[in-house]
Amino acid sequence: MTVEATEAGTLRALLDREAIRDLGYRFADACNRRDMVAFRALWIPEGVWDIGAPKTFRSEGIETIAGTCSYLLALWDFFVQMPHAPVITVEGDRATSSWTMTEHANNAEQNQGYLNYGMYDDVCVRTPEGWKYKSRSYRYIYLDESAAPGMPHGFFAPPRV
Amino acid sequence: MTVEATEAGTLRALLDREAIRDLGYRFADACNRRDMVAFRALWIPEGVWDIGAPKTFRSEGIETIAGTCSYLLALWDFFVQMPHAPVITVEGDRATSSWTMTEHANNAEQNQGYLNYGMYDDVCVRTPEGWKYKSRSYRYIYLDESAAPGMPHGFFAPPRV
Amino acid sequence: MTVEATEAGTLRALLDREAIRDLGYRFADACNRRDMVAFRALWIPEGVWDIGAPKTFRSEGIETIAGTCSYLLALWDFFVQMPHAPVITVEGDRATSSWTMTEHANNAEQNQGYLNYGMYDDVCVRTPEGWKYKSRSYRYIYLDESAAPGMPHGFFAPPRV
Numbered sequence: 001m002t003v004e005a006t007e008a009g010t011l012r013a014l015l016d017r018e019a020i021r022d023l024g025y026r027f028a029d030a031c032n033r034r035d036m037v038a039f040r041a042l043w044i045p046e047g048v049w050d051i052g053a054p055k056t057f058r059s060e061g062i063e064t065i066a067g068t069c070s071y072l073l074a075l076w077d078f079f080v081q082m083p084h085a086p087v088i089t090v091e092g093d094r095a096t097s098s099w100t101m102t103e104h105a106n107n108a109e110q111n112q113g114y115l116n117y118g119m120y121d122d123v124c125v126r127t128p129e130g131w132k133y134k135s136r137s138y139r140y141i142y143l144d145e146s147a148a149p150g151m152p153h154g155f156f157a158p159p160r161v
Numbered sequence: 162m163t164v165e166a167t168e169a170g171t172l173r174a175l176l177d178r179e180a181i182r183d184l185g186y187r188f189a190d191a192c193n194r195r196d197m198v199a200f201r202a203l204w205i206p207e208g209v210w211d212i213g214a215p216k217t218f219r220s221e222g223i224e225t226i227a228g229t230c231s232y233l234l235a236l237w238d239f240f241v242q243m244p245h246a247p248v249i250t251v252e253g254d255r256a257t258s259s260w261t262m263t264e265h266a267n268n269a270e271q272n273q274g275y276l277n278y279g280m281y282d283d284v285c286v287r288t289p290e291g292w293k294y295k296s297r298s299y300r301y302i303y304l305d306e307s308a309a310p311g312m313p314h315g316f317f318a319p320p321r322v
Numbered sequence: 323m324t325v326e327a328t329e330a331g332t333l334r335a336l337l338d339r340e341a342i343r344d345l346g347y348r349f350a351d352a353c354n355r356r357d358m359v360a361f362r363a364l365w366i367p368e369g370v371w372d373i374g375a376p377k378t379f380r381s382e383g384i385e386t387i388a389g390t391c392s393y394l395l396a397l398w399d400f401f402v403q404m405p406h407a408p409v410i411t412v413e414g415d416r417a418t419s420s421w422t423m424t425e426h427a428n429n430a431e432q433n434q435g436y437l438n439y440g441m442y443d444d445v446c447v448r449t450p451e452g453w454k455y456k457s458r459s460y461r462y463i464y465l466d467e468s469a470a471p472g473m474p475h476g477f478f479a480p481p482r483v
Binding site: 011052086098119 | 329330333336337340344346347348350351354355400402403404405406426428470471472473474475476
């Protein structure tokens with residue numbers, strides 16, 4: 001009985017970690033597909049999205065956050081976010097996650113690229129609809145704004161089958 | 162008893178997700194090691210591998226798929242596939258997975274590079290030997306064919322210890 | 323009863339895989355934050371860290387390994403490690419993991435970059451404090467030492483919240 005209880009707890013811990021990692025993967029997937037419905041579903045209504053220097057901004061509330069994301073994605077001919085190395089800590093109904101990130105985007109007309117590395121530090125909360133982002137805070141490690149030499153191809157990816 | 166049944170179901174769901182994610186990681190690992198035995202083990206015999214513009218092709222059946230993969234890898238001095246952001250949906254014995262991808266390759270003699278971002282949309286099926294790919298469909302987001310400035314080093318990686 | 327035993331075993335297998343993958347993610351996270359306390363916690367005292375040509379070295383023992391890591395990180399204005407495609411095999415209290423890796427670093431003053439792809443082949447062991455690295459062995463696939471054109475930004479990331 002104790003063993004079973006422990007195993008149920010362990011299973012729940014694995015499920016929590018899986019769900020929190022999934023948030024980060026779905027965030028990238030939604031940005032890369034420009035799927036704002038999927039993007040909005042990752043946040044609690046009062047979420048906070050905070051980006052550090054040199055592109056500093058802070059968006060509070062899901063309406064503002066979604067508007068900011070749409071605005072940012074529309075700047076680029078293509079945008080790709082690639083999340084790496086999730087480190088997750090769960091404490092009851094709150095959790096933190098950390099990611100090392102690569103992003104690459106380009107606007108050919110303006111001869112403006114956007115290749116960067118950074119780190120996300122997140123606070124996640126358990127809701128009746130599953131784990132959601134309460135906050136995501138980005139810090140740049142490196143930023144290269146030289147224009148990308150390649151060509152975008154059909155970046156309006158179709159929805160998943 | 163109900164709880165135990167639910168937990169068994171939950172555990173199975175986690176195992177399914179782990180196995181489907183593992184397919185994508187092993188696909189990249191097999192390509193990066195040029196290990197065609199490992200590559201073939203990921204597909205059902207009647208699998209379909211489909212790549213979109215501007216490198217359009219479609220390979221049907223494991224023999225054709227493995228031949229295509231060997232052919233493509235032989236074009237390059239090095240080839241690296243880096244899968245990101247798996248998003249998985251399991252429905253019984255069928256599942257879909259989506260990945261954001263980076264690939265980088267080069268052929269110095271031909272002054273030809275191959276740096277690209279794209280997305281894989283996959284259909285996976287449960288078989289007696291575990292989950293396998295039924296289809297993988299790739300769509301390019303960005304392609305840069307300028308030559309890579311660096312040097313390849315021992316890309317015939319040894320088999321795993 | 324048999325089913326329960328099997329499920330306990332399956333749950334343990336999932337936990338093992340999660341913990342071994344977590345080692346690789348925490349290794350990258352610790353390097354990217356220059357957090358040597360976190361870095362040291364990933365190794366057994368008698369660990370071995372081995373890097374292949376053209377940057378060949380071999381460090382034995384956690385003191386030497388940690389010293390080497392600090393020395394290497396101090397060479398760069400920024401350093402980012404991005405691990406991909408973990409392939410894990412667990413056999414009792416020993417496991418192997420394999421990763422495809424991207425690393426990017428730069429020293430602007432010396433006009434020296436460090437963009438590389440490679441593969442880690444690891445041996446992990448189960449200890450009373452959880453899974454740890456017994457050895458990590460890196461083989462380069464590609465190395466580009468041309469200077470990075472962008473700018474580093476606050477790479478001394480804060481500790482996780």
